[in-house]
Amino acid sequence: MSNFVRYSAISLYVLLLGGCSSMAPKYVRPESPVATHLQNDAFGQAEQAVSDIQWRNIFLDQRLQHVIVLALENNRDLRVAMLNIDKARAQYRIQEAASYPSISGSGTYSASRSGTDANSQVSRSTNISVGFISWELDLFGRIRSLNNEALESYFATKETQRSARMTLIAEVAGDWLTIAAYQQKLNFAEETLASQQKTLNLTYAKYKEGILSSLDYEDVRTSVESAKADIANYKKLLAQAKNALDLVVGSSVTKQDLPTSDHAFDRIKLAPIPQNLSSNVLLSHPDVLYAEHTLKSANANIGAARAAFFPTISLTATAGRSSSDLNNLFSAGTKTWSFIPSISVPIFQGGELKASLDAAKIQKNIYIAEYEKAIQTAFANVADALAERQYIDAQLVAQKNLVNSTQRSFRLSTARYQEGIDSYLSTLTSQRNYYSAQQNLITLQLEEATNRVNLYKVLGGGADG
Numbered sequence: 001m002s003n004f005v006r007y008s009a010i011s012l013y014v015l016l017l018g019g020c021s022s023m024a025p026k027y028v029r030p031e032s033p034v035a036t037h038l039q040n041d042a043f044g045q046a047e048q049a050v051s052d053i054q055w056r057n058i059f060l061d062q063r064l065q066h067v068i069v070l071a072l073e074n075n076r077d078l079r080v081a082m083l084n085i086d087k088a089r090a091q092y093r094i095q096e097a098a099s100y101p102s103i104s105g106s107g108t109y110s111a112s113r114s115g116t117d118a119n120s121q122v123s124r125s126t127n128i129s130v131g132f133i134s135w136e137l138d139l140f141g142r143i144r145s146l147n148n149e150a151l152e153s154y155f156a157t158k159e160t161q162r163s164a165r166m167t168l169i170a171e172v173a174g175d176w177l178t179i180a181a182y183q184q185k186l187n188f189a190e191e192t193l194a195s196q197q198k199t200l201n202l203t204y205a206k207y208k209e210g211i212l213s214s215l216d217y218e219d220v221r222t223s224v225e226s227a228k229a230d231i232a233n234y235k236k237l238l239a240q241a242k243n244a245l246d247l248v249v250g251s252s253v254t255k256q257d258l259p260t261s262d263h264a265f266d267r268i269k270l271a272p273i274p275q276n277l278s279s280n281v282l283l284s285h286p287d288v289l290y291a292e293h294t295l296k297s298a299n300a301n302i303g304a305a306r307a308a309f310f311p312t313i314s315l316t317a318t319a320g321r322s323s324s325d326l327n328n329l330f331s332a333g334t335k336t337w338s339f340i341p342s343i344s345v346p347i348f349q350g351g352e353l354k355a356s357l358d359a360a361k362i363q364k365n366i367y368i369a370e371y372e373k374a375i376q377t378a379f380a381n382v383a384d385a386l387a388e389r390q391y392i393d394a395q396l397v398a399q400k401n402l403v404n405s406t407q408r409s410f411r412l413s414t415a416r417y418q419e420g421i422d423s424y425l426s427t428l429t430s431q432r433n434y435y436s437a438q439q440n441l442i443t444l445q446l447e448e449a450t451n452r453v454n455l456y457k458v459l460g461g462g463a464d465g
Helices: 003-018 062-074 076-099 142-208 214-249 279-284 286-307 352-418 424-458
Strands: 103-115 120-137 312-323 335-344
Touching: 062 076, 062 142, 062 214, 076 142, 142 214, 142 286, 142 424, 214 424, 279 286, 279 352, 286 352, 352 424
Parallel strands: none
Antiparallel strands: 103 120, 120 312, 312 335
């Protein structure tokens, strides 16, 4: 065995011994700063976690599914998140490469002339070698800690992308439902206008015959113009909602993919939620996982800061051939090798290393606080969504009863007006009450469907597939 091979084997053995160590503190997940369970009296038992359910099993409408797919393909924010993952993966590979020797080959040829014109001498030298330069032996785990830091940063970026997908799906569904609500409000306003237009024509005829007063006619006309104003407003809101959906999707959504059915609100499935919901489900939420991976990255950085206090050992080794004659470069006796270990010991840095370690520890404490805040935020979002879910069904029942009551009142008032018992003012008041109750019902139905979407989002619903 040559000396070069022997020294290289010894260096590798030392590397394997030292590479098993790490000066990073053992990671311990901070205790959750929220209650162990979420108050949830409106649901039963669930067999599957929401995070394991794919979004296609929540958003059942095929048109909505197609719009979501378009958004996942074209949304620019999501595209940036995907590129950030690729960037983080590349950065991790760059850092990981520092664990291995960088081997390169080189070849040189030189010629020089010396002496006078009458008595000159030409010297030539040819050299070819392969080896590694300044390979740091990770005896104290500095490089390993930096590798772990880069890896956790990569994992954190992946959770950011998952959160972006989940948020995008929820936002697309919300905008799509908003279009459905404005479409329903517009349809009801147009139906009301058509009915009021007929009443206006009849009232005008009776007014010309002297049966009704001009006040009755103006009251009906006021109602007609009010309905026209509502129609124009809903058309504006519908166009704006369509533009908002196009922006989120990243491309124009065709009419065939927009909601047209009155049953659009029913095409969002309620996520299965157990009655006694453990707050541990929040630990798998992408925002919480992002905060935890960031915390782990800071924990690994402490190891690198600690290792900086200790000596750094680097190796440089080459093997090759050297000859003054290019023709004899590969002849016997032209072999060369060099082995140059070096050690760098920190003696005085003016407190830089201590300050770097303190900064790493402080940064970890910052990320602990941010991790706890992420859990608290997730807990509050779930609690709010569950509270809304618990009472919104009762609101819907009451609002539907109100719509039925005002509708009956409007019919009775219309009949009394046609019989000449009451003035049109009473009928107009009943109609406006019915109109307002119906529009509020559509708004409440939108809130209920949006709550289903929000529960999928705050519970960390599956965003793949």
